[in-house]
Amino acid sequence: MQMVGDESRGSQLLPVLAQLVRFLRQLESPDNPSSIALSVLRRLADAGPGRVTDLAKLTRASQPGMTQLIGRMEKSGLVQRVPDPNDGRGVLVGVTQAGRDVVARTYTHYAQTLDRLFDRLDPADCETILSALPALGRLAAAAEKGDTISGS
Amino acid sequence: MQMVGDESRGSQLLPVLAQLVRFLRQLESPDNPSSIALSVLRRLADAGPGRVTDLAKLTRASQPGMTQLIGRMEKSGLVQRVPDPNDGRGVLVGVTQAGRDVVARTYTHYAQTLDRLFDRLDPADCETILSALPALGRLAAAAEKGDTISGS
DNA sequence: TATTGTTATACTCTATAACTATA
């Protein structure tokens, strides 16, 4: 079970995943937020205001990069910066209603697009995919946690 | 079966897919080629030399964008430009051995990373995912073909 | 001294518009 050639599990999953990634990437177009921006907005909407450093860590972006992203998003009215009352050095970034709207709208758009794909698929395939989702979810969770990259 | 809320198939697939996308995106780091560059190299390696316009269409990039990508890749020695003997306006872009090496190396790296994920997963989940791959592949193929975006 | 956040600067990638050369 140590093979790495064309038979390994990773080799089998890779092309499928790559194709899906390419598809999702297309959706990140004009006025849609970037995937990192969306991650940040969702985090803020779900867990409340957060610090720049935490948001940077969450998305594996650099701290200056996060500052700039927050700056752009603030200019667009998606988030707001408020001084942290407990720590004079920090700021708390919070999502605005406009930001929440963007998350909802984007999420709906993506989901609908995927729905349309399912509509065109063999019902048996749909069934197979849906029943594999929990397992795929755990694979994805392992990917997010494990840090296979820096952990080498 | 027309729901779009939190129950629709797309809504269920989306978060899992998003997480996997984020994971794969991390892999696209320092010296690794971008996903578009990789697509181009694979296409050239698989189907032989191609025109700039065709490569742009394939990857849904703009023509100037493809010109620039080809330029960067040519500078790096991954591809070569040759005038099209049949059409004085066109050029044929071909992959070099170095380009083929990059594809192989990148592919192996990604596959190994996925393999490591599988190693950490419950065997039953592995089994489930692998048996769902054909269906997922057809979903991905539908995504690539259908053009749900411009087709709206 | 360490930490939080920002500014300065530079580089990659991509896009639209305008241009050149061939068909």
Add this chain to the structure above:
DNA sequence: TATAGTTATAGAGTATAACAATA
């Protein structure tokens, strides 16, 4: 005139290094 490709220019996004303010 239409098409293939390039150049010009601009903008988003990201990174590292240097800095300011607070702890």
